[in-house]
Amino acid sequence: MRAKKARRKGLLIDKGLYIMMIPALILVVIYSYGPLFGLVMAFQRYDIARGIFGSPFIGLENFRYLFINPNFPRVIWNTVFMSAMKLVFRFIVPIIVALLLNEVQQIRFKRTIQTVIYLPYFVSWVALSGVFINLLSPSDRFVNEIIKALGGEPIYFLGEPKVFPWVMIITDTWKEFGYGTIIYMAALTSIDPSLYEAACIDGASRFQRAWHITIPGLVPIMVLNGILSLGGLLNAGFDQVYNLYNPLVYSTGDILDTYVYRIGMQEAQYDVATAVGLIKSGVSLVLVSASYFTAYKVADYRIF
Amino acid sequence: MILHKTRGEKVFDLFNGILLIILALLCILPFIHILALSFSSSAAATSGKVAFWPVDLSLNSYQYAFQNPAFLRAFGVTLVRVILGLAIDMAITIFAAYPLSKSNGQMPGRTIFAWIFVVTMFIGGGMIPTYMVVTMTGLRNTIWALILPSAVKPFNITVLLNFFRQTPKELEESALIDGASQMRILMRIYLPLALPALATLFIFDTVFHWNEWFSGLIYMDMKANYPLQTYLQGVIIEPDFTLLDINEIELMSKISSKTFQSAQIMIATVPILIVYPFFQKYFVKGLTLGSLKG
Numbered sequence A: 001m002r003a004k005k006a007r008r009k010g011l012l013i014d015k016g017l018y019i020m021m022i023p024a025l026i027l028v029v030i031y032s033y034g035p036l037f038g039l040v041m042a043f044q045r046y047d048i049a050r051g052i053f054g055s056p057f058i059g060l061e062n063f064r065y066l067f068i069n070p071n072f073p074r075v076i077w078n079t080v081f082m083s084a085m086k087l088v089f090r091f092i093v094p095i096i097v098a099l100l101l102n103e104v105q106q107i108r109f110k111r112t113i114q115t116v117i118y119l120p121y122f123v124s125w126v127a128l129s130g131v132f133i134n135l136l137s138p139s140d141r142f143v144n145e146i147i148k149a150l151g152g153e154p155i156y157f158l159g160e161p162k163v164f165p166w167v168m169i170i171t172d173t174w175k176e177f178g179y180g181t182i183i184y185m186a187a188l189t190s191i192d193p194s195l196y197e198a199a200c201i202d203g204a205s206r207f208q209r210a211w212h213i214t215i216p217g218l219v220p221i222m223v224l225n226g227i228l229s230l231g232g233l234l235n236a237g238f239d240q241v242y243n244l245y246n247p248l249v250y251s252t253g254d255i256l257d258t259y260v261y262r263i264g265m266q267e268a269q270y271d272v273a274t275a276v277g278l279i280k281s282g283v284s285l286v287l288v289s290a291s292y293f294t295a296y297k298v299a300d301y302r303i304f
Numbered sequence B: 001m002i003l004h005k006t007r008g009e010k011v012f013d014l015f016n017g018i019l020l021i022i023l024a025l026l027c028i029l030p031f032i033h034i035l036a037l038s039f040s041s042s043a044a045a046t047s048g049k050v051a052f053w054p055v056d057l058s059l060n061s062y063q064y065a066f067q068n069p070a071f072l073r074a075f076g077v078t079l080v081r082v083i084l085g086l087a088i089d090m091a092i093t094i095f096a097a098y099p100l101s102k103s104n105g106q107m108p109g110r111t112i113f114a115w116i117f118v119v120t121m122f123i124g125g126g127m128i129p130t131y132m133v134v135t136m137t138g139l140r141n142t143i144w145a146l147i148l149p150s151a152v153k154p155f156n157i158t159v160l161l162n163f164f165r166q167t168p169k170e171l172e173e174s175a176l177i178d179g180a181s182q183m184r185i186l187m188r189i190y191l192p193l194a195l196p197a198l199a200t201l202f203i204f205d206t207v208f209h210w211n212e213w214f215s216g217l218i219y220m221d222m223k224a225n226y227p228l229q230t231y232l233q234g235v236i237i238e239p240d241f242t243l244l245d246i247n248e249i250e251l252m253s254k255i256s257s258k259t260f261q262s263a264q265i266m267i268a269t270v271p272i273l274i275v276y277p278f279f280q281k282y283f284v285k286g287l288t289l290g291s292l293k294g
Helices: A002-008 A015-043 A061-068 A071-102 A107-117 A125-136 A143-149 A164-189 A193-201 A206-232 A238-244 A247-253 A256-266 A270-299 B007-038 B042-046 B060-067 B069-100 B110-121 B127-136 B154-165 B169-177 B182-193 B195-211 B214-219 B228-236 B246-254 B257-291
Strands: none
Touching (some): A015 A061, A061 A270, A071 A164, A071 A247, A071 A256, A107 B007, A125 A143, A125 B007, A125 B228, A164 A206, A164 A247, A164 B007, A238 A256, A270 B127, B007 B257, B069 B154, B069 B228, B069 B257, B110 B154, B169 B182, B228 B257
């Protein structure tokens, strides 16, 4: 009670609270808000010698240049296709695996499987690219040997434009699904066990119990997860694609982020690259806001 | 609970178990293949004889990796980066999350400050403008380029903020009556109670700093400043012999690049794989806290 009274008088406002935040505020202003000013480059013919303040403004010329360039619409399509497929698989596979794991009665077996399936999540795409380049090369004895044994022709997985996006989608699912199951496994523990007991007494089969108790118990989290993931539609996975693609598969494998990197960092067209970045950020902002707003409305989700 | 299993259930259990074992094998066999390659002789590796067990057991690749000055230097850069980066990230996260976990009454302006951080999860200048800011602030070619631009992690701040909020108010109120400062309350009451959340953030931040490679690639002009993953990326993706010195070329000629690469992949991966199972129970808790609140 005394504390409450004191707070009303404003006695408990401790300057220390503000001082603590200063380092974080300084860094966020410089490195998160600072780059926003650089976005004006998207409307300039940027000249390194003259800098942002001296370079001439050219209106929407950089954007026009992008859209008359046949590469750009293709890059957008590649990004959306790869990313949408990854979202679908990342959504479905963890749910199925969590349901299967939930049916396992031996705790130790269950835990071992869990630990093993989210191992790939912790390995960098750099190291994984080394793994997959080895594994998928036509000369390696695994995947292609198996295909040959089954009577097929060896496939150059990382060099064939038709196959490449699916290699990205499948390897991404492989890396992420185990980690994705954690959330569902945690949610499963919060389902009231008495529901299962009651169902048992009523003679419900295991399939019926899964269908009528477990799945409905997971629906709120499925909805929330699904909605929130939509905000990442333009993030098709730079680390993965950059480390596995090559000029042979640019036609289907090039995504927004790799495109920005190549024209910006390698060809030093800062202005055009920034224009691409601006388009991506703009669209992403709309998507993320919409998804978080929907999550707030549907699931009462709050960030803080 | 389950008294009798029908025959159908037993069959299901069997298939379910087999399916899960296959899934687990799919996750781990690629690494075992690389591990086997790294311990094989180069002849066996290049002729494609190695499956999941080393052929002509050989430690040469590891010997060369640990004798390779470029590799060791990159390893050192990563160690420094992980230690410094972790210390700075954790301090920043704690000291930003604590004030933001207070009510607006206790800390006027709290909601606005919280949004200042959260908004940066959704908007940013992108690759090129960020690169320019890092250049302008003089971080290029220093270890700070790998640490400072990403030191504020708004997602981590919200995880910890939400955790702090679950601490019973009464603890703080009685400490305030005793005249404790906020700093003291944070250190003595909130931090010890937030250990599961802190452990979660700790492991994810370790993984982040260990695995992150892109800032090394764009902010470092000299290969000598590369962290391990950036160095590894160069070895795997674009072996550029102009970057190697005479000693390295000599080393490369003695061993197959396949076993050498595999050994380096293993060395760069194993430390993380050793650490993460220990944190499993924490990050299951921390993750569900961060992303879902009922």
